[in-house]
Amino acid sequence: MQTLRRTPLYERHAALGARLVPFAGWEMPVQYSGIGDEHRAVRTRAGVFDVSHMGELRIAGDGATEYLQARLSNDLDRIEVGQAQYTLLTNDRGGIVDDLIVYRRGDEDYLLVVNAANVGADYDALAEVEDVSEAWAYLAVQGPEALERLGVEIEPFAFREDVEVLGVRCLVAGTGYTGERGCELGCSPDDAVALWDAILDRGIEPCGLGARDTLRLEVCYPLHGNDISPERTPIEAGLGWACALDKDFTGVGVLRRQKEEGPAEKLVAFAMEDPGIPRQGMRVVEGGEVTSGTLSPQLGVGIGLGYVPTELANPDTGITIDLRGRPRRARIVRKPFYKREES
Amino acid sequence: MAADESYPDDLRYHPEHDWARVEGDLATLGITWYAQDALGEIVHFEPPEQGSSVATGESYGEVESVKAVSEVVAPLSGEVVEVNSKVVQEPETINDDPYGDGWLVRVRLSDPNEPNKLLDVEAYRELLAGQ
Numbered sequence: 001m002q003t004l005r006r007t008p009l010y011e012r013h014a015a016l017g018a019r020l021v022p023f024a025g026w027e028m029p030v031q032y033s034g035i036g037d038e039h040r041a042v043r044t045r046a047g048v049f050d051v052s053h054m055g056e057l058r059i060a061g062d063g064a065t066e067y068l069q070a071r072l073s074n075d076l077d078r079i080e081v082g083q084a085q086y087t088l089l090t091n092d093r094g095g096i097v098d099d100l101i102v103y104r105r106g107d108e109d110y111l112l113v114v115n116a117a118n119v120g121a122d123y124d125a126l127a128e129v130e131d132v133s134e135a136w137a138y139l140a141v142q143g144p145e146a147l148e149r150l151g152v153e154i155e156p157f158a159f160r161e162d163v164e165v166l167g168v169r170c171l172v173a174g175t176g177y178t179g180e181r182g183c184e185l186g187c188s189p190d191d192a193v194a195l196w197d198a199i200l201d202r203g204i205e206p207c208g209l210g211a212r213d214t215l216r217l218e219v220c221y222p223l224h225g226n227d228i229s230p231e232r233t234p235i236e237a238g239l240g241w242a243c244a245l246d247k248d249f250t251g252v253g254v255l256r257r258q259k260e261e262g263p264a265e266k267l268v269a270f271a272m273e274d275p276g277i278p279r280q281g282m283r284v285v286e287g288g289e290v291t292s293g294t295l296s297p298q299l300g301v302g303i304g305l306g307y308v309p310t311e312l313a314n315p316d317t318g319i320t321i322d323l324r325g326r327p328r329r330a331r332i333v334r335k336p337f338y339k340r341e342e343s
Numbered sequence: 344m345a346a347d348e349s350y351p352d353d354l355r356y357h358p359e360h361d362w363a364r365v366e367g368d369l370a371t372l373g374i375t376w377y378a379q380d381a382l383g384e385i386v387h388f389e390p391p392e393q394g395s396s397v398a399t400g401e402s403y404g405e406v407e408s409v410k411a412v413s414e415v416v417a418p419l420s421g422e423v424v425e426v427n428s429k430v431v432q433e434p435e436t437i438n439d440d441p442y443g444d445g446w447l448v449r450v451r452l453s454d455p456n457e458p459n460k461l462l463d464v465e466a467y468r469e470l471l472a473g474q
Binding site: 019030031034035036210213214275276277279294295297302324326 | 345383384386387389405407408409410412
């Protein structure tokens with residue numbers, strides 16, 4: 001039996017009455033007050049997520065840029081020191097080993113924030129990196145009031161280190177997984193409880209993985225293990241924008257060819273027209289399958305992501321989802337389901 | 344507003360966390376406080392068709408929260424004579440009032456003696472204590 005790991009905030013979650021569940025080898029809060037309330041808090045005010053389970057990998061020194069350029073899909077020349085980038089680690093079939101955020105800390109100095117479940121696979125593919133996950137606790141503070149309540153100013157996809165946030169020394173990044181403005185804060189595990197308490201004192205709602213999933217699904221951010229995997233390529237997943245096909249990286253030949261010829265299946269977003277909630281693994285009757293599904297708290301209908309044959313993958317196309325033996329009508333929609341209003 | 348934990352003593356219980364309120368040869372069925380709490384906010388009830396048969400221990404519908412789906416197990420056998428349209432329209436009623444407005448279906452019992460085989464409230468509470 002595998003023992004579940006706990007973040008430095010475990011005692012805080014338990015004390016708040018969170019429902020704790022196993023997730024990627026960690027015991028994580030799935031909800032506190034309720035997924036719907038937490039979801040709405042992030043859309044309308046601000047919420048905080050403990051994402052300390054995420055992995056952090058470091059690579060620094062001469063040749064670091066060249067090394068990552070040969071293994072990550074996005075082009076590091078597109079970002080400057082102090083900027084972060086969404087990128088993919090691919091295998092030689094063009095499949096997605098992981099999706100991650102790379103922080104450029106110096107010309108030859110990078111921090112990679114990766115999915116908890118993939119730290120091992122990332123480490124296998126990136127032998128030169130150092131796993132520094134133990135040195136980091138991570139909190140995501142998201143919502144239209146998030147930055148204001150924290151007293152933080154940060155542009156999307158910028159980051160700064162050694163910034164004092166509510167009395168704690170942090171790495172502040174203008175990133176997130178909810179579609180709202182906000183930031184992610186990295187700090188020492190020893191400071192995590194103080195930072196968490198100070199954030200809650202600012203009236204920011206604690207939010208669990210349940211709301212994190214409904215929020216990211218409304219904005220169609222893929223979840224590795226659901227919507228993207230080593231068996232699916234960025235071209236199929238609609239992540240070609242994060243692939244610099246003009247440089248060489250693992251599996252690029254497969255991706256160039258697939259882009260040229262067009263993939264057999266594409267990842268689409270769809271909304272239910274009939275009652276019911278689509279779920280991962282359900283069959284699309286016309287071909288393909290659902291990779292994520294939920295009830296959208298914003299729209300009040302079942303929504304999902306799934307792969308369908310390319311000839312069907314156009315907005316407004318009707319499809320049928322096999323809901324445990326019941327055929328239910330759905331319609332492919334343009335991504336995303338929800339877009340925040342520009343302020 | 345989620346209900347406080349309770350298990351009325353006039354109901355009969357099935358170990359799969361379903362309750363039955365028996366009146367003559369009719370029974371009203373629902374899920375217990377424990378079941379709705381384990382699921383969280385219920386967002387969908389997939390009901391059986393009126394006139395369909397339900398059999399003890401078998402699934403007759405589904406309740407679904409944002410995160411999970413759970414089959415609803417029939418505590419008794421019979422024919423569905425009524426589906427609670429309120430919980431179809433407003434599934435959160437199950438969380439708000441699991442033994443009242445949150446009932447799921449009414450059935451006409453095929454065996455009026457069958458309710459005697461179900462758990463009474465003490466036996467159900469014991470079962471919960473062991474979970």
